[in-house]
Amino acid sequence: MAELTKELSQMANEQAIQADAAPQDAAEPGAPTVIVDDLHIVYRVFGAASEAEKGNAANALMRIIRRQGRPQMKEVHAVKGVSFIARHGDAIGIIGRNGSGKSTLLRAIAGLLPPHKGSVYTDGQPSLLGVNAALMKELTGERNIVLGCYAMGMTPAQVRERYDEIVEFSGIGEFVQFPMSTYSSGMGARLRFAIASAKAHNVLLIDEALATGDRDFKRKSQERIHQMRKEAGTVFLVAHNLDVIEETCNRVIWLHKGQIKMDGDPTTVLAAYNA
Amino acid sequence: MSQPESAVADSRAGDRARGSSQSGKESLSALAERHGLRRAIARPSLPVYLRQLWERRHFVLTYATSRNVSKYSDSMLGQLWQVLTPLLNAGVYYLMFGLILGQKKDITNYTAFLITGVFVYSYTQRSITGGAKSISGNLSLIRALHFPRAALPLAYTIQEFQQLAISMGVLAVIVLVTGEPLTWMWLLIPVVLLLQTIFNVGMSLLLARIGAFVRDMNQLLPFILRTWLYTSGVFYSIPAKMDGQPAWARILLEFNPPSVFIDLMRHLLLATYPRDLDKFGYPHSSLGQLWLYAAFWAAVALIGGFWYFWRAEERYGRG
Numbered sequence: 193m194a195e196l197t198k199e200l201s202q203m204a205n206e207q208a209i210q211a212d213a214a215p216q217d218a219a220e221p222g223a224p225t226v227i228v229d230d231l232h233i234v235y236r237v238f239g240a241a242s243e244a245e246k247g248n249a250a251n252a253l254m255r256i257i258r259r260q261g262r263p264q265m266k267e268v269h270a271v272k273g274v275s276f277i278a279r280h281g282d283a284i285g286i287i288g289r290n291g292s293g294k295s296t297l298l299r300a301i302a303g304l305l306p307p308h309k310g311s312v313y314t315d316g317q318p319s320l321l322g323v324n325a326a327l328m329k330e331l332t333g334e335r336n337i338v339l340g341c342y343a344m345g346m347t348p349a350q351v352r353e354r355y356d357e358i359v360e361f362s363g364i365g366e367f368v369q370f371p372m373s374t375y376s377s378g379m380g381a382r383l384r385f386a387i388a389s390a391k392a393h394n395v396l397l398i399d400e401a402l403a404t405g406d407r408d409f410k411r412k413s414q415e416r417i418h419q420m421r422k423e424a425g426t427v428f429l430v431a432h433n434l435d436v437i438e439e440t441c442n443r444v445i446w447l448h449k450g451q452i453k454m455d456g457d458p459t460t461v462l463a464a465y466n467a
Numbered sequence: 468m469s470q471p472e473s474a475v476a477d478s479r480a481g482d483r484a485r486g487s488s489q490s491g492k493e494s495l496s497a498l499a500e501r502h503g504l505r506r507a508i509a510r511p512s513l514p515v516y517l518r519q520l521w522e523r524r525h526f527v528l529t530y531a532t533s534r535n536v537s538k539y540s541d542s543m544l545g546q547l548w549q550v551l552t553p554l555l556n557a558g559v560y561y562l563m564f565g566l567i568l569g570q571k572k573d574i575t576n577y578t579a580f581l582i583t584g585v586f587v588y589s590y591t592q593r594s595i596t597g598g599a600k601s602i603s604g605n606l607s608l609i610r611a612l613h614f615p616r617a618a619l620p621l622a623y624t625i626q627e628f629q630q631l632a633i634s635m636g637v638l639a640v641i642v643l644v645t646g647e648p649l650t651w652m653w654l655l656i657p658v659v660l661l662l663q664t665i666f667n668v669g670m671s672l673l674l675a676r677i678g679a680f681v682r683d684m685n686q687l688l689p690f691i692l693r694t695w696l697y698t699s700g701v702f703y704s705i706p707a708k709m710d711g712q713p714a715w716a717r718i719l720l721e722f723n724p725p726s727v728f729i730d731l732m733r734h735l736l737l738a739t740y741p742r743d744l745d746k747f748g749y750p751h752s753s754l755g756q757l758w759l760y761a762a763f764w765a766a767v768a769l770i771g772g773f774w775y776f777w778r779a780e781e782r783y784g785r786g
Contacts, residue, residue: 224502229495235785253687275495303507304610304784312507313499317613325608326530330537339533342526343612371540 225395225426226278226301226318230310233271233296270296272450273310283427285437285458287465288447294430297447298397301428315425318395319344323388333359333368333375333383340387354390361416362386363409382409389416396424398431434462510780511615519615527618531625553634556589557582557641564702573707573747575739579642583736584701586638587729590631591667592692597623598671599678599688602783609784616783617776620675624668631660642736652735659735662765663728669768672776679783699725706749714750721752724768727760 271293278284286294299305301312302320326343327336337358341351359368362383364375372380398417414436421427421440431437437444437458444461446454454461499505511519520527539548565577574580601619602609609616635656643649678684698720700708705726709717720726733740734754744751752760 224498224504227495227499227504229499253683277495277498299610299784301507303613306508306781306785311496313496313504314507315502315504318507319613320611322611325605325611328533328537330540331533335533335536339526339529342523342529343608343614345523345526345614348525 222279222281223315224277224313225280225282225315226428227313228274228276228278228297228301228310229313231271231274231297231300231307231312232269232309233293233300233305234267234269234308235296235305237266237268269308270450271300274447274450274452275310276445276452276455278426278428280425282443283421283429283441285441285444286428286430286447287432287434287437287444287461288453292447293450294447295399298399298428298430301395302397314395316394318397318428319391319393321388321393321396321398321420322384324384327372327384327387329373329380330371332371333362333364336372336383337368337387340384341390344388344391346391358383358386358390361389361412378406378409385413385416389413389420393420393424395426395428396420397428434466438462508781510777513774513777516615516617516777516780520617520621523614523618526614527622527625530618530622531629534622534626535629549630549633550637553586553630553637556585557637560585560702573704573743575743576645576647576737579645579647579737580704580733580740581702582638582641583733584699584729586631586634587663587732588696588699588701588725590627590634590663591670591725591728592696593627593630594624594667594671595674595692596688597627599674599684601671602675602679603682603685606784616675616780617672617773620671620776621668624664624671627667628660628664635660638736647736648738650738652738655735656732659728659731659761662761665765666724666728666761666768669765669770669772672772673768676776676779679779695723695725699723700729701725704743704749705730706744706751707747710747710749717750718752721757722760724760724764727757727764731757731761 274293274297286297288294296305298320300307301314302318303312303314304320323340323343326340328339331339337355338351341354341358346354362368362379362385364379364383367375367379368383372383375383417440427440429437429440441458444454444456444458445452446461446465454464510516535549536546539545542548544551560581561578564581598620601623602616605619608619674684674688678688700720705717705720709720721730730752731754734757741754
């Protein structure tokens with residue numbers, strides 16, 4: 193079956209490339225853009241036992257001196273030996289249950305989490321779609337647009353050029369002059385998506401939560417993602433909404449408890465996943 | 468998110484490692500090399516890293532300003548607190564050390580002497596505290612976006628610098644009100660601030676890495692910083708206090724970085740301060756020596772801190 197799925201995804205590749213034969217640089221069709229080689233990710237989680245952590249400085253001192261027993265710390269082995277090759281023109285959906293390591297894998301591809309073992313090789317700098325963490329809710333929409341764009345690495349000229357477009361796409365109107373803490377959750381989500389999608393990417397990583405806002409905005413953001421997909425060389429999409437995956441992707445990786453359970457064309461993998 | 472280890476067996480059956488079956492004998496790393504792919508998380512060389520940091524200067528500046536603005540945004544007086552906070556600080560310290568404890572005998576203008584010390588010291592103190600939290604408190608940002616991580620401790624120090632600039636305005640008014648003359652020496656104040664800022668950036672980078680991996684540091688730091696405060700001659704004059712003690716002990720205290728910056732600032736800002744030192748005839752480091760110490764500390768802290776921070780660049784996302 194591996195052979196079959198390989199064949200199928202190859203075909204899908206070629207179709208995708210024909211459809212998207214757009215402004216790409218010299219990369220030959222099907223050239224690898226992301227190679228993940230036996231990747232293991234372990235990260236540390238500090239437990240929510242904040243009462244024990246705070247206040248008692250004597251305890252903190254003793255723990256440093258003894259160099260032992262930090263009771264609140266847990267190591268999470270989130271990705272356990274994942275290998276695959278993503279090629280130019282691929283749109284890869286990553287599915288799996290909560291906690292199967294999807295988001296972690298995405299962050300490792302983006303170069304944001306260091307591998308415990310194995311490695312990730314990429315062509316250029318893959319970027320996650322999302323700036324939420326850089327924004328400050330006490331600030332106005334205007335300031336947040338500028339801050340978010342800079343956080344994504346845009347230049348002042350690019351920010352000026354894109355500013356109106358971001359405001360317009362988000363559709364929040366004069367609310368852009370109010371602090372983001374006064375926004376409804378839908379408005380906040382729209383502005384965040386508008387900022388995040390203002391930049392073009394070579395390898396684009398999209399982590400869920402796209403379907404935000406009202407129906408109108410959902411349609412608008414879907415269109416924007418389609419467009420970004422065309423401009424990007426390779427797209428990774430993490431989503432629970434399988435319809436979105438089926439629509440957008442030409443290949444699906446099924447992660448289960450940190451390992452690849454299945455990798456192939458959407459129809460086959462999604463059928464197995466739903467079974 | 469934790470997974471039982473037994474889960475490993477589950478997926479053995481699945482067709483994993485598609486890549487290796489595809490490329491046959493060629494290993495994945497060789498394939499990556501053939502196509503010119505690079506490791507996603509390789510640490511850039513120091514010059515490249517510096518250039519990336521320079522490219523992110525707009526982010527650093529905007530981030531610092533935004534944090535300052537958002538800090539007071541939910542209070543009624545708003546940005547007025549940027550001036551009120553240093554003023555109230557000065558008032559509290561004056562009440563405590565100027566009036567109640569009465570530490571005045573060696574120093575003509577104790578109010579200005581004390582407040583200069585407090586403002587200069589708290590600049591370093593807050594840069595260090597901020598730096599220690601700059602990585603550990605921003606993990607979500609680090610795990611979401613790609614940028615040289617040194618941008619964060621740097622932004623925290625610049626945020627403190629913006630606050631200090633306001634404090635210095637308050638300080639200048641206090642100094643003039645207490646009867647000190649405006650002298651040409653004031654022109655050198657920006658140089659002291661520059662050296663101190665360089666020192667603070669270095670310390671902030673150093674503590675950022677320590678704070679990122681040793682979480683307990685945030686609990687311990689207030690104690691270290693308070694001890695440092697009491698040994699830095701903020702409330703007293705080191706030459707006066709060390710009169711009759713061995714010279715090396717005095718020089719040791721004077722060589723302590725915060726003391727150096729505080730002392731320099733007092734020499735420049737207060738005409739009465741050097742006069743007091745001469746009047747009582749206490750041995751003390753000369754102005755030239757102080758400049759030398761300051762330059763030394765700035766260089767050591769910046770180079771050391773930057774190098775130390777950069778060495779762990781690729782690991783900060785791990786937490």
